Amino acid sequence: MSDSRYFAKIPFNYGGRELDRGEVFALRSLPNDRLLIDLNYVGKIDASMHTFKNCDNCSRIFVGESFLIGHKKKKGGCLAEQIITKAETASLIGADPSKVVVE
Numbered sequence: 001m002s003d004s005r006y007f008a009k010i011p012f013n014y015g016g017r018e019l020d021r022g023e024v025f026a027l028r029s030l031p032n033d034r035l036l037i038d039l040n041y042v043g044k045i046d047a048s049m050h051t052f053k054n055c056d057n058c059s060r061i062f063v064g065e066s067f068l069i070g071h072k073k074k075k076g077g078c079l080a081e082q083i084i085t086k087a088e089t090a091s092l093i094g095a096d097p098s099k100v101v102v103e
């Protein structure tokens with residue numbers, strides 16, 4: 001498992017992608033990564049976190065049901081152009097891509 005996996009504590013744009021609250025993503029060594037951690041914009045994914053929820057529309061992953069619900073209910077809703085691949089989803093939660101189930 002990579003140790004670069006985090007979740008967004010607030011919505012913000014990371015490298016051109018709009019992250020929603022609770023969304024799991026990987027830091028990509030961008031210039032402001034350290035600042036995001038220091039300012040508490042992001043939280044680290046650790047072994048105790050295992051209730052990941054997939055959006056059935058865009059495959060994004062969230063650290064809990066409430067964040068998935070927030071993602072679906074936000075203004076504008078879940079945007080189709082933000083779809084991520086199953087392989088990316090799998091790598092984010094450290095799973096075998098063939099075993100990723102969209103809930």
Ligand SMILES: [Zn+2]
Nearest residue numbers: 055057058078
């Ligand atoms: Zn979605």
